[in-house]
Amino acid sequence: MSLVDIKCPNCGASIQLDNSRESGFCSYCGSKVQIQEAINKIKIDRSCDINNYLHLAKTASEANNGQETYDYANKVLELDSTNAEAWELKMVGIALMPGFNYYEIITAGNKAIEFDSSLELRKRIYMSFLSICSLYFQNACMMLLEDLQTLKVLYDSHCTLDPDNATNNMLNEDSTKDYLINEISQMLTLRFAVPDEEIGQDEDFAEITVEIAKGWIECEQAVNSRYNTYGTYLSDEALNYWKRELEKIKKGLPTKYLTNDINPNRFSTRIENNAPQKQKVVANNEGGCYIATAVYGSYDAPEVMVLRQFRDNSLNKTFLGKCFIKAYYYLSPPVAKKLKNAKRINKLVRFILDKWVKHLQQAFINELYV
Incomplete structure (x- = not known):
């Protein structure tokens, strides 16, 4: 005896019947079920599903929607794991997604070639x-x-x-x-x-x-x-x-x-003529926030980014602000150098800067929602 999964044509319930028999009965509604007819209907339904999913995957790929292309291609492969077109669309979907996995691209592409040996698809x-x-x-x-x-x-x-x-x-x-x-x-x-x-x-x-x-x-x-x-x-x-x-x-x-x-x-081999030398230091209003960088330990620290944003979007738009920036970049490098190993002073400066950063962040939020 070999059981097959089919749907009752009367109530639509999923049932299992012995496919060695011509007919059986639905365990839910009691209707008589012609087993081969039910099997053929499933094949037709799956074929329609496959065609619909392939169409949706193609539409998604044309819209450069990688995730939907990938998802619909996978739905096809759940029904027919040898569908070369679905494997190709899955490859396209992966390639359209950010941070794609090249190994998955290669696997999907090679699977498509495995199930369709035509020169056109391979190319x-x-x-x-x-x-x-x-x-x-x-x-x-x-x-x-x-x-x-x-x-x-x-x-x-x-x-x-x-x-x-x-x-x-x-x-x-x-x-x-x-x-x-x-x-x-x-x-x-x-x-x-x-x-x-x-x-x-x-x-x-x-x-x-x-x-x-x-x-x-x-x-x-x-x-x-x-x-x-x-x-x-x-x-x-x-x-x-x-x-x-x-x-x-x-x-x-x-x-x-x-x-x-x-x-x-x-190929390049050595330092280009216009590359910076180790000892060269440029201090101007396009530079980094020296003191803040020294205090927070990184040019890309979130607090430093907030302060740079304030410099660029507020201070740099007024005469007095520009004067302050010039004075800061003239005076701050030696101060920053001293702060590097002065842990107690560094802590105090960070405490002050933290309050100012918090104030700037709140002001930014207010601008967004007020």
Whole structure:
């Protein structure tokens, strides 16, 4: 005896009947049920559900709604785990979501290829892998470069407070750099998910692989520029890693694509001419809040951000405020340096600043709701 899950055509209840028999009875309403007819109806219902979910997933993907694309694709896969279109849509949904997982993208894409061996689908999947990798490198490069001015201000502050350890402190505090370098390296998994022979046989694959190689070089240059901002540069060991990975990226490329644009000589090696030197300190009204940074221990402390906002949005808009800012940046570096190891005074200054920060935060809330 083999039980099968079906729905009663009379009351709609979910029941189990022996599929070796022609008919059975609903345990809820007592109606006679033709088992094969009920099974066929379930298949038709599921087919309708699958088509509806696929349509909804496509609509969501066209609207760039990654979460809904992903959810509807999963609903299809719950009903039919071999549906290649659903696996492809799941891949698209993952790619559209922030902080996506590249391993999940590769898994979903490869599953689609497993259940549909057509050349057209395989090309779509591999183009998706390569395109996502290329686009991520572009975004990562911009993120590495967009806050260099802020880093310079923080580096200058460290040079004032502790010049001997300014560079090391920056290396330890720059979590954005660590995160992006790790993500950039992991993103190469998408490139390596495309077989080298496919890249050698398809011009579209080759062209976008060249863009990935260029993006890899530009990311290294951006990382080095970031290091330059706080007076250092990539080590020879690190540079060799970037070069080795570049050669892996280029594997499979026909000779005509191996141009100077993707030559290892394009990598940055040392400090750029316009990069700041360790001892250089710039103190102006674009700088950091030296005393507040010394007291709270970080340029990015929430309290320091509140004070910077007050400086930029209130003080900097009046004549007297601007005069105060100029005087502050002239006088504060030596004061901040003394505060660094003066724990008792530091505590008192922090107590005063905490009250002022609380007042500014409350004023901001009042502006929002009054």
